[in-house]
Structure formats: structure tokens, C-alpha cells
Amino acid sequence: MSTNPLLKGSLQTIILKLLEDNDQMYGYEITQKVKEVSEGGIMLTEGALYPALHKLEADGFLETFTQVVDNRVRKYYRLTEQGGKEVTSKLDEAQSFIDQLQTLLNLKPATK
Amino acid sequence: MSTNPLLKGSLQTIILKLLEDNDQMYGYEITQKVKEVSEGGIMLTEGALYPALHKLEADGFLETFTQVVDNRVRKYYRLTEQGGKEVTSKLDEAQSFIDQLQTLLNLKPATK
DNA sequence: TTTATATACATAAGAAAATTATGTATATAA
């Protein structure tokens, strides 16, 4: 898939937020959803996505179950209770980082 | 200094933008400016800053000159012509990334 | 006076988090 140096660091937050909104998703579905919502601007590579999912699971934020559809295995992820709290925390972080970055880069929408 | 996983990828953009606004700055001054403007939220580590400055110079976006003040050497950086163009390009990238991230994370200010 | 803090640079070792390249496997359209 493709690249964006600014993506670094926000992948976990994106995954957690999508799972908050969608209850359960599988990896490939996440790549397609991100591509769709960002209109092609953010493309997740598999080499980034799958290790990130495994890490979030290892950290206790996600749990999994598999399902076979059309002879292909899908591995679904959903938030654990701990993961639910983590979403809030990561979103707060992301919001304040975006604010600070916009201030530094003078990209703030005019605050009259 | 300190840490922010979301900072990854935006350091070069921050440096270039500060030099567009301030004409010439030295490394330590950049760390203090970022700390001040972000109200302590973004703290640049020296281990990240200096290599980033050296890379921007090697890439032809920055040029340097030194000056001695109070018996201490300051190494000033300023944008080259190529660097001036790079600022615009990096800011566009940053803007569209922030937009997409806000959309994905549902952090968009209400667009009535 | 000597100790801590601030100013000012730099680099090396290590870790984190990507990209790129592979690999396996099935379904479907050309």
C-alpha cells in the first residue's frame, strides 16, 4: 500500500476508534474503511496493520474471534473493557496534539 | 526532554515552518520556541532535533552560519530557496493529514 | 567555592514503528 510520514504514531488510535464505532472488524476491512473515509489519503500497509493489531491484543485492548466466510478465514477484533477506556485516552492525546501542531504550524482556523 | 508518539513525522515540518516565520534560528532557540508555543505540550529532544537539522541541511533545505555570543557558539539555520518551497509542500501535507485524521477520529469541529 | 541550572552543541546505543518484500491461500473477473 502506501505512505505518509505523519501517520506515524496515530495508527493505534485509528484502529481503536474504528472499533469503538463499529463493534467488530477484521483487518482487511479496517484497511478498506480507512481508505474509504480518507478518500485514498491514508492507506494502511499490511506490514504496519497486522503487527499493530497483534500488539493491541497483547496489551489487552482487543480480543479476537475467527469466522469463515466463502472459505476464507476472517479474524475479527473487538474492544475489551480496558480497550474502551484506552480509546478515550488516545483520542484526548490526539486532540491535544493536533491543537498544538496546528498552533505551531499556523494552521489554526481563525479564532476570532 | 520528553515524548509524544504522535510527534513522529512532523518534526521536519515544524522546523521548516519556524524558519519561515523567523528567518534565522539556532537549535536551542527552536526547542524553547516549540516549548513556549505549545505551552510545554511538545518538547523536542536534542537527540531528535540536531540530527533533523543536519538532515535538512544535507537535503539542501537549510543553510548555516555560526556566531559567538557570550563565548558560546551558536549555529544559526535559515531556509534556502529550495527550503522555502519545501515549507509550502510540507504544510499542505500536514493540513491534509490533519483533516483526514480528524475525520477518521471524529474530531472534526461541527461543519454545520 | 563548589554545586546546580541554563545555555549550546553533538553523537552513539537502543527502541519503536513504520516500509518493503515475501509467503500462503481462496474467489472471481478478464
Added chain:
DNA sequence: TTATATACATAATTTTCTTATGTATATAAA
């Protein structure tokens, strides 16, 4: 039968940080 899409995974490598050091001067505090 070939390419593309779906669906997972991991290894090698690269990028970009953090953390730890190192050098050196100025100044305020103890």
C-alpha cells in the same frame, strides 16, 4: 490461465524517535 481482490502473516530493512553521554561556558544559589 492470468490478473486482481480478498485475507492473513512475518522477516528484513529503514526511518525516526528516546535515552544516555559527552564537551563547554555562564550564572545563580548554597
